[in-house]
Amino acid sequence: xxxxxxxxxxxxxxxxxxxxxxxxxxxVVDPGGEVERIRAILAKHALKLTRILVTHGHLDHxxxxxxxxxxxxxxxxxxxxxxxxxxxMLPQQSQMMGFGxxxxxxxxxxxxxxxxxxxxxxxxxxxxxxxxPGHVVFFEPEAGFAQVGDVLFAGSIGRTDFPGxxxxxxxxxxxxxxxxxxxxxxxxxGHGPTSTFGEERRSNPFVSGRYG
Numbered sequence: 001x002x003x004x005x006x007x008x009x010x011x012x013x014x015x016x017x018x019x020x021x022x023x024x025x026x027x028v029v030d031p032g033g034e035v036e037r038i039r040a041i042l043a044k045h046a047l048k049l050t051r052i053l054v055t056h057g058h059l060d061h062x063x064x065x066x067x068x069x070x071x072x073x074x075x076x077x078x079x080x081x082x083x084x085x086x087x088x089m090l091p092q093q094s095q096m097m098g099f100g101x102x103x104x105x106x107x108x109x110x111x112x113x114x115x116x117x118x119x120x121x122x123x124x125x126x127x128x129x130x131x132x133p134g135h136v137v138f139f140e141p142e143a144g145f146a147q148v149g150d151v152l153f154a155g156s157i158g159r160t161d162f163p164g165x166x167x168x169x170x171x172x173x174x175x176x177x178x179x180x181x182x183x184x185x186x187x188x189x190g191h192g193p194t195s196t197f198g199e200e201r202r203s204n205p206f207v208s209g210r211y212g
Contacts, residue, residue, distance in 0.1 A: 001121055001143040005188055006041065008034040010099060011060040016147055016188050018140075019047055020119025027118040029053045029138065029147050030190070031064040033099060038068065053116060053123075054078035054106065055149030056135040057086025058162075059093035061190060063101030075107035077116050080127050082164070083134025084109075110136050126177050130170020131158030139181060146187040146197075152178060154195035157206045174200075174207050 006015045013032040020026070026047040031038055042049055049072050054062055056079045069076050086093075090101045110116070112127040116138070126137040131150045135158075138147040150158040152174050160167040178187075183198025202208060 001140055001145060003145070003188070004041065005194075006034075006038060008032045008037070009060045009063060010097075012191055013060040014188055014190055014192075015064075017041065017047070018053075018118055018121070018123075018147075019045075020121045023119030024048055025050045025119035027051045027053050027116070028068065030055055030061040030149065031068045032060045033063045033101075035064040035067045035071065038064070039071065049074050050118060051116065052076045053138060053147075055137065055147065055190070056132045057083035057090075058132065058150070059090060059097055059099075059101045061149065062087065062090070062104070063094070063099060066102040066104040069104060076104060077108045078106060078110040078125075079132075079136050080111065080129075080134035081109040082129065083132050085164070086132060086134070128170075128173035128177050130160060130166055130168075130173045132162065133164040135173075137178065139185075141181075144182065144185045146178070146181065146185055148178065148187045148189055150190040152187065152200060152204075152207070153189040153191065154193050154200070155204055157204070158190075171207060179207075 002019045004017045008015045009032045016029040018027045110125045114125040116123045123138045128137045185197045
C-alpha cells in the first residue's frame with residue numbers, strides 16, 4: 001500500500017489518497033476541499049478512483065465530498081450514521097467557517113467491524129466516537145497503517161467541545177480501540193504530521209500513562 005497526504009482547506013486538513021499498488025485503484029479519504037487539485041494528483045499518477053471514504057462529518061473533512069462524488073461517480077462510504085446530523089448541518093458549517101460544502105448522502109454508513117476494499121487492500125473499520133459521535137477510523141493491518149481523522153494527533157487529541165463530543169469517550173476510543181492495534185502502527189491524523197501509536201502512548205500528555 002502507498003499513500004499520499006494532501007493538506008486542503010484553510011484548516012490544512014489531511015486529505016489522503018490510498019493506493020493499491022497491484023491494481024492502481026485508489027480511495028480518497030476526507031476530501032475536505034480543493035477537489036480539482038485532488039483529481040489532478042489522481043490523474044498524474046494514473047490512479048483509478050473507486051471510492052471516497054469519510055472519517056466524520058466536519059466541514060474541513062467533507063466539504064468536497066459531494067463535488068468529488070458527482071464528478072467521478074464513485075460511492076461514498078462512511079462515516080457512522082451517528083454523524084448524519086453533522087452532514088445535514090453542512091450549510092451552517094459553511095457559513096461559520098467561511099468556505100463551502102454541500103450536503104451528501106453516503107452510499108454506505110459504516111459500523112464497527114465493517115471492512116472496505118481498495119483494489120486488493122482491505123481496510124478495517126473502527127467506530128471511535130468522542131470527537132464526534134459517528135467518527136470512524138480506517139486500519140490496514142498488513143501495512144500497519146491507520147487513518148484516524150481527528151481522534152488522535154501527534155502530541156494531542158481531538159477537540160470535544162463541539163456538539164456530540166465527549167472527552168472521556170474520546171480517551172476510551174484511543175486507549176481501547178487504537179493503542180491495542182500495536183505500537184508500530186503509523187497513523188495519518190486529520191491535521192499535522194504522522195506519528196505512531198507507540199510514540200503517542202509513550203509521550204502524548206493526553207493519553208500516555210501519565211495522564212489522569
